[in-house]
Amino acid sequence: MASAAPTAATTGAASGRIATASGAGGWATVRRGLSLSPEILQGIWVTLLLAAVSTVGRVIVPVGVQQTIDTGINAPGGPDVGRIVTLVLLAAGAVLLTGLCAYLVNVRLFTATEAGLATLRTTAFRRIHDLSTLTQNTERRGALVSRVTSDVDTISTFVQFGGLILFISLGQIVVATVLMAVYSWWLALLVWVAFLPLFLSLRPLQKLLSVRFAAVRENVGLMLGGISEAVVGADTIRAYGAERRTQGRIDAGVEEHRRTATSAGVFASSIFASGTLVSGLAVAAVVGVGVWAGVGGALTIGELLAFLFLVQLFTQPVQIATEMLNELQNALAGWRRVIAVLDTPADIADPAGSPGATPVPPGPVTARFEGVTYAYPDGPQVLKDIDLEIPAQARVAVVGETGSGKTTLAKLLTRLQDPATGRVLLNGVDLRDVPFSSLRRRVVLVPQEGFLFDVSLRENIRLARPGATDEAVDLVVTEMGLQPWLEGLPHGLDTRVGQRGESLSAGERQLVAVARAYLADPDLLVLDEATSAVDPATEVRLNRALDGLTRGRTSVAIAHRLSTAEAADLVVVVDAGRVVETGTSVELVRAGGVYARLHASWVAQRSDDSAPVDPAGPSTGSTAFGTRGAADDVEVDA
């Protein structure tokens, strides 16, 4: 991957944000963009040579016309038919050659550009994946997608069409100028004088265009972000009857895009129109002055006709080039947005390959937090002075009120984020030194809602270990006791689950998440216990699966249920970002602290539901560690 050194332009990167666009200048952006898609420049010299031949070929016709008239038709002894035929055949050959070269140039440019932009898309996509979820969340998903899709498309339009036409145009302008000067240097000067004001104003006009197209690209990102969010959240929008409000927001985004795109288009059109106007004026001036000069004997008819062809060759690319500026600015804006993604440093870097990289030592895993603090960007400290040991093969429940920092603790334990100060160690190795390959093999996070892909159940489970055989997946579902459930599905393990697993119930999706963890066979399991209630049959299956899964390995559950805390070997109580108590449920109830108060309120809540319990004794029910008796869903972090 063409890794990118962060530039000062991407100021947002330091705070874990993706900058709207790289602030590099036009040339720097093109150079950087081309270096990120090296295929575009592969064999470019052959393409340029072909383009040069095709450009030179275009001036054969005017020269042929002039020669045919002046030395063939108006030959001193009357028309010279042999010469005329030779000249016409030569011109036809040149036209054919020009056409062939132009075709080859196009094919080569298309092939090279598509290959280069595929590399750019892959690089940008990988980079987005390398960024932590925290960084990704600074931009809407749709807007991130637009950086890999529509922003790259703008580059492709320019490099394939605009870049080629700009190049051929420049060549054509140079060749036409030289030939015009050969026929009449003062008429050539006249053409240049007519175009000079336009040439001089191109740079400032380009800058103004650049601002407009940057706004267009940004608005495309915002609009796509809004649309994709509304599509993903369609159920919630419908449930709350918020269609109008959402539609209003989308309409505003679309309108904003229309406004900026129109403004950029109108501005670009005025540049194009001025090119057309100047071209018309130049042709008129050449015709007027040329005829006057011809009458005076300074030019032959052939020379005047050839000159008019050449003016056409000169003005045509100027007009096209002014239009291509539009594409260029659009492409630059797209390039800058893609480059900004590549310049965003990954805040959670894989140490693999660095001298200090150390895999987690084999055997059961002990985890330790040493003097850990953490704050989200621009936010207050949400974890403070955490010193905590999670013993090997213990079932640990982390409890605390909503917002106390439980999930953040789990994120640090699985290295989804790094502590601001202090260290998190697995078997004595700082997580920052553990290569991702080792970390992901030894540590698995089971989220509340595991993301399911629109493939079969089998493939969704296999995600945990891509090389796993069908037999290995079958063994997992058998050990988890899932066969009866699978037999009820139309194609068993090969049943497709729909987008995000929509054809499964919430509980069944959790089963798949647990099955993934089972297949991954980690030494440290971090579970974010689901808060949503599931049907009794699924709950029995889940509990059995979790019981098997957590047995013999270190497991840390973010406990939302009383029963999970009671079933744990160790309860860790988090309060306002600090670990305030550790011990078994029974010990902590007896100690009369924060846990005892939480416990008392759960018990009171349960009494309201008329379920008599012994406040200090293990209750029964479903837990993140498996079945510990009858169902009991009282939630811990109300």
Ligand SMILES: Nc1ncnc2c1ncn2[C@@H]1O[C@H](COP(=O)(O)OP(=O)(O)OP(=O)(O)O)[C@@H](O)[C@H]1O
């Ligand atoms: N991505 C984020 N950006 C900024 N602040 C965050 C982010 N995620 C969490 N926080 C804040 O960090 C604090 C701790 O959040 P955390 O999710 O760790 O709590 P929790 O105990 O797991 O809560 P819950 O039980 O509701 O899941 C909260 O004040 C929360 O607002």
